[in-house]
Amino acid sequence: MSVNVNDADWQKIQELFAKERQWMTAQMQMHIREVNSMFADERKKVRERYKEYDGCYLGYYAQWFFWLFFVLGLVIFGLAIFLILDSHYHWTK
Structure with missing residues (x-):
């Protein structure tokens, strides 16, 4: 089975895919930034917890x-x- 798509529609499809890929990339980067900030906050909490025990916890x-x-x-x-x-x-x- 084959489908014939004219050039204008094909170009539109490619643009939609490019926009979707760009949006997904931005969403993933935002999610990765959030996770990294959560890890950084957790590292700070752990560092403070270790300070409570003067480094010998x-x-x-x-x-x-x-x-x-x-x-x-x-x-x-x-x-x-x-x-x-x-x-x-x-x-x-």
Whole structure:
């Protein structure tokens, strides 16, 4: 099947396609600019969040992991001191 289109109509079709392509390109560029500005805002928020922790923010779970072993170490250290004192003084009734 073939379609015959005269030159004036073909030119009009090409112009419409060019306008549509130009409009789509402008819309995509606008969308990309919006997304880039959203990413920039998010980077600023993250930077501010890190500043709250003076640059040593390790994340929620890493902090809990650190505190768990820190407290566990303190308990073991205290227990060792207690056992040393207990063996030295021989608490008797």
